[in-house]
Amino acid sequence: MSVKIGVLSDFAFRALKANKLRSILTMLGIIIGVAAVILMMSIGQGAQQQVMSRINRLGTNTLTIFPGTAGQFVRSGSVNTLTLDDVEAVRQLPGVQAAAPTVRSGQLVTCGNKTWTTSITGTTPEIADISSLTLERGRFFGQAEVSGAATVAVIGQTVYTNLYTPGTNPVGTEIRIGGEAYRVIGLLQTVGASSGGSDQDDVVYIPVTTAQLRLLGITDKSINMMQVQVAGQDQMESVQQAITYLLRKRHRLNDNQEDDFTIRNMAQLQSEAQNITGILTLFLAGVAAISLIVGGIGVMNIMLVSVTERTREIGVRMALGASRQDILNQFLLEAVLLSLSGSFIGIVVGIAGSKIFSSFSGWSTVISFFSVFIAVAFALMVGIFFGYYPARQAARLKPAEALNYE
Amino acid sequence: MEAAANRPPLVYCQGLTKVYPLSGVEVHALRGVDLRVERGEMVAIMGPSGSGKSTLMHIIGCMDTQTSGSYLLDGVDVSNVPEKELAAIRNKKLGFVFQRYNLLPRATALYNVELPLFYAGITGSAAEEKARAALEQVGILHLADHLPNQMSGGQQQRVAIARAMVNDPLLILADEPTGALDTVSSAEVMGIFQKMHEERGVTVIIITHEPHIAEFCRRRVILRDGRIVGDKTFEYSNPVA
Ligand SMILES: Nc1ncnc2c1ncn2[C@@H]1O[C@H](COP(=O)(O)OP(=O)(O)OP(=O)(O)O)[C@@H](O)[C@H]1O
Ligand SMILES: [Mg+2]
Numbered sequence: 001m002s003v004k005i006g007v008l009s010d011f012a013f014r015a016l017k018a019n020k021l022r023s024i025l026t027m028l029g030i031i032i033g034v035a036a037v038i039l040m041m042s043i044g045q046g047a048q049q050q051v052m053s054r055i056n057r058l059g060t061n062t063l064t065i066f067p068g069t070a071g072q073f074v075r076s077g078s079v080n081t082l083t084l085d086d087v088e089a090v091r092q093l094p095g096v097q098a099a100a101p102t103v104r105s106g107q108l109v110t111c112g113n114k115t116w117t118t119s120i121t122g123t124t125p126e127i128a129d130i131s132s133l134t135l136e137r138g139r140f141f142g143q144a145e146v147s148g149a150a151t152v153a154v155i156g157q158t159v160y161t162n163l164y165t166p167g168t169n170p171v172g173t174e175i176r177i178g179g180e181a182y183r184v185i186g187l188l189q190t191v192g193a194s195s196g197g198s199d200q201d202d203v204v205y206i207p208v209t210t211a212q213l214r215l216l217g218i219t220d221k222s223i224n225m226m227q228v229q230v231a232g233q234d235q236m237e238s239v240q241q242a243i244t245y246l247l248r249k250r251h252r253l254n255d256n257q258e259d260d261f262t263i264r265n266m267a268q269l270q271s272e273a274q275n276i277t278g279i280l281t282l283f284l285a286g287v288a289a290i291s292l293i294v295g296g297i298g299v300m301n302i303m304l305v306s307v308t309e310r311t312r313e314i315g316v317r318m319a320l321g322a323s324r325q326d327i328l329n330q331f332l333l334e335a336v337l338l339s340l341s342g343s344f345i346g347i348v349v350g351i352a353g354s355k356i357f358s359s360f361s362g363w364s365t366v367i368s369f370f371s372v373f374i375a376v377a378f379a380l381m382v383g384i385f386f387g388y389y390p391a392r393q394a395a396r397l398k399p400a401e402a403l404n405y406e
Numbered sequence: 407m408e409a410a411a412n413r414p415p416l417v418y419c420q421g422l423t424k425v426y427p428l429s430g431v432e433v434h435a436l437r438g439v440d441l442r443v444e445r446g447e448m449v450a451i452m453g454p455s456g457s458g459k460s461t462l463m464h465i466i467g468c469m470d471t472q473t474s475g476s477y478l479l480d481g482v483d484v485s486n487v488p489e490k491e492l493a494a495i496r497n498k499k500l501g502f503v504f505q506r507y508n509l510l511p512r513a514t515a516l517y518n519v520e521l522p523l524f525y526a527g528i529t530g531s532a533a534e535e536k537a538r539a540a541l542e543q544v545g546i547l548h549l550a551d552h553l554p555n556q557m558s559g560g561q562q563q564r565v566a567i568a569r570a571m572v573n574d575p576l577l578i579l580a581d582e583p584t585g586a587l588d589t590v591s592s593a594e595v596m597g598i599f600q601k602m603h604e605e606r607g608v609t610v611i612i613i614t615h616e617p618h619i620a621e622f623c624r625r626r627v628i629l630r631d632g633r634i635v636g637d638k639t640f641e642y643s644n645p646v647a
Pocket of ligand 2: 460
């Protein structure tokens with residue numbers, strides 16, 4: 001004669017309703033735990049996704065070469081071991097799809113009566129492919145404009161919004177950089193939301209020769225950075241070796257001299273970034289797990305107190321004909337109902353919290369099925385264990401013992 | 407005598423002892439109790455505090471087990487019955503009434519009376535009908551929707567009696583059912599026990615230490631220090647005024 005599930009759920013519902021405060025407090029522990037896990041993991045995974053998408057935009061088959069030995073602090077002009085001729089030479093190597101130089105200079109840009117300070121990048125047309133730049137209007141400058149050191153510029157969205165009234169077409173207009181007039185020939189598309197780091201739309205591209213000549217006064221063709229696109233992922237290693245060999249030869253380094261340049265492999269950077277953001281996610285999940293455990297202990301406390309209170313009731317129910325199994329089933333059902341509804345509210349609160357966080361901080365957050373699953377699975381385990389365990393202790397008593405329990 | 411051989415006594419205890427191990431010291435609550443109660447009897451068990459009355463009732467009610475000796479309920483040695491079947495026996499054959507009523511505090515009188523039916527697998531309108539009938543028998547059908555804290559002690563004890571009777575048990579066990587009641591309510595409650603006993607033929611065992619309550623029962627058993635020291639059956643019991 002075991003009591004049917006419908007009757008048991010009625011018992012469970014009545015018990016939860018009869019002890020509203022206890023039920024709410026128990027649920028609160030679960031809600032906070034679940035919401036914390038979902039929120040924390042959404043922040044961690046959001047950061048991970050954003051960092052990865054940034055790195056991916058650069059392309060995983062990209063090599064970046066800086067002048068100076070590894071670890072040497074590189075500042076514009078301080079090390080001039082990398083030149084435009086190096087870029088030209090690297091471009092000829094087999095397996096190299098594209099190579100572009102970069103020189104950088106912070107400058108005040110004016111357009112009419114508006115001014116904006118930004119980073120000017122001198123480069124060659126290849127950069128558009130390597131950095132996956134797309135134009136909203138106009139065009140990128142060509143090889144001829146590089147050769148002729150033309151005063152033309154391609155601007156990013158942030159620069160546009162700061163220098164132009166919305167809706168106006170910047171292409172064909174003139175801006176002044178470092179006091180000299182440049183013709184705007186292209187407007188880039190928005191690259192995406194910025195996070196923590198630099199705004200990728202806050203850029204102006206001009207021909208590398210123009211930048212060297214007019215902005216930086218460089219006469220030795222030296223550059224700040226070279227970006228190389230390799231034909232295939234599987235050629236990264238060999239191309240990197242070929243570049244090292246070529247540059248050492250060009251720079252006339254003998255065997256006991258260190259490289260006077262540094263090659264950064266995007267695939268390496270990617271896996272490093274993945275590691276770092278993975279650690280961040282793990283750390284956040286750990287913080288959340290602690291809150292879930294604390295919530296669970298709260299649940300256990302309340303359940304323990306309530307079972308002590310309800311041991312008499314258990315005795316009465318046994319006297320009236322409840323078997324141990326009936327008692328256990330009822331308490332289990334109560335725990336499941338509490339944990340499930342708590343988890344559900346927790347999911348809603350967690351998702352809402354993550355959306356609110358993202359809209360306030362500008363960070364993107366990612367809610368994954370996995371984090372919701374983990375949170376709910378853990379909450380159910382905690383809720384059911386702590387709900388069931390004390391009831392199990394009480395149901396072990398003989399009816400007479402339970403009835404006389406003080 | 408022929409009939410008695412066919413039908414075992416409802417309660418049959420022999421050499422019943424109960425020892426509680428209490429922090430090293432053993433408490434001998436029962437020291438060898440022989441008791442035989444036939445179907446249809448109404449028995450009062452009396453004795454001073456600590457004499458073992460509740461202990462004996464718990465064993466008879468299958469809510470506790472003896473340390474030694476034997477106990478047969480309706481011919482069945484319940485010490486060998488699995489827990490689940492014991493629960494069914496408590497549900498179907500026994501009805502309990504306690505000094506402190508022990509109603510579910512946040513449930514109506516009706517729901518409290520329905521509770522044993524739920525454990526018997528009877529639900530819905532069938533349960534409600536039976537529960538209402540039981541409440542009517544104890545004269546408080548009009549309080550069906552009241553919560554325990556909206557009723558007097560005497561009314562709550564009537565709900566408890568209805569709850570004990572709702573599954574048509576063979577035996578009602580009441581542990582000081584009037585212990586928390588005034589004289590008038592006590593007499594009313596005892597009257598209900600008498601009515602149940604006479605009209606429905608249920609066997610009743612009532613524990614009390616008040617002699618005037620015991621006078622409602624024809625048979626009066628006296629317990630002292632875990633032993634039965636008196637067992638008399640009188641020609642008449644005190645009728646309800
Ligand atoms: N769970 C227990 N653990 C230890 N000792 C117990 C326990 N229950 C009862 N006792 C002891 O057993 C003896 C008999 O107790 P019991 O409750 O049967 O007495 P009683 O006759 O019902 O008394 P009262 O009239 O006060 O209810 C007492 O000495 C009591 O202290
Ligand atoms: Mg007692």
